[in-house]
Amino acid sequence: MFNKITFFILLSLRHQNVLKMSLVVVGSMAFDAIETPFGKSDKIVGGAATYIAWSASNFKKPVKQISVVGGDFPREELDALTDRGVVLDGVQIKKNEKSFFWSGKYHMDMNTRDTLDTQLNVLADFDPVVPEGYQDCEFLMLGNLVPAVQLSVIRQMKTRPRLIAMDTMNFWMETATEDLEKVIREVDVLLVNDSEARELSGQYSLVRAAKEILKMGPKFLIIKKGEHGALLFHEDQVFFAPALPLEEVFDPTGAGDTFAGGFIGHIARTGDISYNNMKSGIIVGSAMASFCVEKFGTQRLREINRVDIDERVQEFVQLVNFDITLI
Amino acid sequence: MFNKITFFILLSLRHQNVLKMSLVVVGSMAFDAIETPFGKSDKIVGGAATYIAWSASNFKKPVKQISVVGGDFPREELDALTDRGVVLDGVQIKKNEKSFFWSGKYHMDMNTRDTLDTQLNVLADFDPVVPEGYQDCEFLMLGNLVPAVQLSVIRQMKTRPRLIAMDTMNFWMETATEDLEKVIREVDVLLVNDSEARELSGQYSLVRAAKEILKMGPKFLIIKKGEHGALLFHEDQVFFAPALPLEEVFDPTGAGDTFAGGFIGHIARTGDISYNNMKSGIIVGSAMASFCVEKFGTQRLREINRVDIDERVQEFVQLVNFDITLI
Numbered sequence: 001m002f003n004k005i006t007f008f009i010l011l012s013l014r015h016q017n018v019l020k021m022s023l024v025v026v027g028s029m030a031f032d033a034i035e036t037p038f039g040k041s042d043k044i045v046g047g048a049a050t051y052i053a054w055s056a057s058n059f060k061k062p063v064k065q066i067s068v069v070g071g072d073f074p075r076e077e078l079d080a081l082t083d084r085g086v087v088l089d090g091v092q093i094k095k096n097e098k099s100f101f102w103s104g105k106y107h108m109d110m111n112t113r114d115t116l117d118t119q120l121n122v123l124a125d126f127d128p129v130v131p132e133g134y135q136d137c138e139f140l141m142l143g144n145l146v147p148a149v150q151l152s153v154i155r156q157m158k159t160r161p162r163l164i165a166m167d168t169m170n171f172w173m174e175t176a177t178e179d180l181e182k183v184i185r186e187v188d189v190l191l192v193n194d195s196e197a198r199e200l201s202g203q204y205s206l207v208r209a210a211k212e213i214l215k216m217g218p219k220f221l222i223i224k225k226g227e228h229g230a231l232l233f234h235e236d237q238v239f240f241a242p243a244l245p246l247e248e249v250f251d252p253t254g255a256g257d258t259f260a261g262g263f264i265g266h267i268a269r270t271g272d273i274s275y276n277n278m279k280s281g282i283i284v285g286s287a288m289a290s291f292c293v294e295k296f297g298t299q300r301l302r303e304i305n306r307v308d309i310d311e312r313v314q315e316f317v318q319l320v321n322f323d324i325t326l327i
Numbered sequence: 328m329f330n331k332i333t334f335f336i337l338l339s340l341r342h343q344n345v346l347k348m349s350l351v352v353v354g355s356m357a358f359d360a361i362e363t364p365f366g367k368s369d370k371i372v373g374g375a376a377t378y379i380a381w382s383a384s385n386f387k388k389p390v391k392q393i394s395v396v397g398g399d400f401p402r403e404e405l406d407a408l409t410d411r412g413v414v415l416d417g418v419q420i421k422k423n424e425k426s427f428f429w430s431g432k433y434h435m436d437m438n439t440r441d442t443l444d445t446q447l448n449v450l451a452d453f454d455p456v457v458p459e460g461y462q463d464c465e466f467l468m469l470g471n472l473v474p475a476v477q478l479s480v481i482r483q484m485k486t487r488p489r490l491i492a493m494d495t496m497n498f499w500m501e502t503a504t505e506d507l508e509k510v511i512r513e514v515d516v517l518l519v520n521d522s523e524a525r526e527l528s529g530q531y532s533l534v535r536a537a538k539e540i541l542k543m544g545p546k547f548l549i550i551k552k553g554e555h556g557a558l559l560f561h562e563d564q565v566f567f568a569p570a571l572p573l574e575e576v577f578d579p580t581g582a583g584d585t586f587a588g589g590f591i592g593h594i595a596r597t598g599d600i601s602y603n604n605m606k607s608g609i610i611v612g613s614a615m616a617s618f619c620v621e622k623f624g625t626q627r628l629r630e631i632n633r634v635d636i637d638e639r640v641q642e643f644v645q646l647v648n649f650d651i652t653l654i
Contacts, residue, residue: 108531204435205573205574205575205576206572207572207573207574208574225555228552228555228556229555229556229569231572237645238572238646239645239646239647239649240569240572240646240647241647241649242556242567242569245533245534245558245565245567246532246534247532247534247535248532249532276649276650279648279649280649280650280651282649283649283651284651313651317651318564318566319565319566319567320566320567320568320647321606322566322568322603322606322607322610323603323607324607324610324611324640324644
């Protein structure tokens with residue numbers, strides 16, 4: 001009898017573990033060439049999923065990656081991710097094609113940038129295939145990508161992940177509205193920046209924009225405001241996390257993705273999808289983003305460890321902590 | 328013997344009370360005509376000192392006002408302030424002149440505005456006289472005004488107030504640099520907005536700007552960022568308070584002055600000039616500013632009471648409150 005029960009418990013645990021235990025990340029892995037008021041990078045490795053993986057892997061391993069790269073994508077970059085605990089079974093390598101390339105130039109305020117060049121290359125006809133080993137996905141992070149690709153990944157999941165978070169951008173609001181709305185309907189957490197929230201909702205006030213967007217499907221909305229911090233909306237509640245005031249924002253590329261990686265990494269590590277824990281996730285995401293902007297590309301993210309991250313999170317606590325007694 | 332001691336204690340208390348117990352506010356009392364995307368006001372009562380007084384008098388009475396108005400300034404406006412606990416002995420009324428007038432138009436983002444008209448009128452040759460009854464000034468709030476006028480008030484104080492806070496604007500940085508630097512050297516707390524902090528310091532990064540400005544004299548620097556909150560810098564410490572996310576910012580005129588009024592009112596009420604209490608002051612200031620923008624001019628400030636304010640402060644606590652445990 002005892003054995004039978006033990007067996008069923010083990011079976012049930014194994015079943016749970018197989019079905020629901022990993023963090024899957026979808027997004028671009030690419031090359032960027034960046035110009036900021038502080039300098040100019042060569043063609044360096046970037047892409048939403050790259051930043052998300054570097055960031056999230058501080059908190060949760062493995063991170064199971066879905067992406068596509070060309071034959072030009074450096075083998076050592078893939079190896080570095082593997083060493084970090086990122087599974088690349090879902091990353092297609094198209095030997096005879098080129099990786100996605102983006103080039104941009106930031107202005108002094110670092111909140112606005114001009115795109116100088118975009119070459120879709122392998123992204124143009126990316127058809128993601130979710131490996132069987134990814135079916136244990138508990139947390140799915142859809143990085144900014146063609147909405148149809150994001151949707152395809154959701155559809156390929158045999159059981160729905162416990163939490164689906166999604167990033168997107170204004171480009172898809174203008175060119176793939178219908179697909180985008182379909183994906184948004186299916187996710188739990190949507191991440192956009194302030195101008196995207198305004199565009200998506202047609203409302204200038206972010207509070208009103210949030211109300212409209214929460215009607216579109218997501219239960220949680222995160223509005224990223226760059227150096228002005230981030231807002232989390234859920235039902236009638238709102239939470240605000242500042243960005244860390246920095247002496248120098250060297251390169252903001254990937255800061256939003258790094259934020260998303262920290263956020264979903266924290267949620268995946270804790271397994272707690274409550275509103276309260278999402279607040280903590282946003283603090284972790286903000287801390288990660290504050291590292292990202294200190295150097296070009298993913299460089300700073302490769303240098304830091306959990307001690308650095310814990311210290312930075314403590315800086316956030318100091319930054320917003322106050323006691324008040326009114327009479 | 329007992330009587331003698333009591334007498335000395337009373338004398339000493341009286342002495343203290345006479346020398347140091349009140350809040351003095353210096354600034355303009357004026358007319359504004361305001362256009363926002365939501366509507367247009369008539370010529371309504373405004374001015375830095377007006378907003379500061381309406382805001383601060385929630386926390387500390389009396390507020391002793393130093394200003395100048397023309398014969399056109401409505402008697403009932405002065406009476407309303409008197410009823411509120413604002414002493415007007417230091418407000419000069421120039422019967423045959425006109426009050427300062429400003430007219431402006433806000434854009435959709437409410438952070439930028441065009442000045443349509445400025446008529447200095449009585450402000451052109453304002454020579455402030457500090458009444459004898461104001462010599463008990465413990466807290467001095469210098470609202471935005473000609474630096475020479477701010478300096479004159481400081482000079483007229485027979486003993487230095489315990490805390491001097493000062494607001495200013497970019498206009499004086501460009502037209503009265505030397506005088507402005509003199510005043511800044513003498514104050515404890517400087518309040519400026521982000522673009523003014525950049526202009527004053529010649530630094531784009533607000534963290535660097537703060538370092539430069541703290542070398543100019545003030546021990547505390549508050550950088551107001553409008554809808555993006557406010558930062559407090561002191562030595563190597565930094566505190567951030569968000570602005571309350573509002574559905575509608577109806578009219579931002581006077582929000583900065585209302586913020587200053589809430590800040591100095593809280594400090595004066597508690598008598599605590601520590602860094603920690605300044606953090607609370609900034610939350611109170613932010614709460615007051617969030618009321619100010621809900622209606623044209625000072626209207627909303629006249630409607631609210633301490634219960635409303637306490638509730639709003641609690642909203643700030645909810646807005647930034649988080650628990651985090653990292654492992």
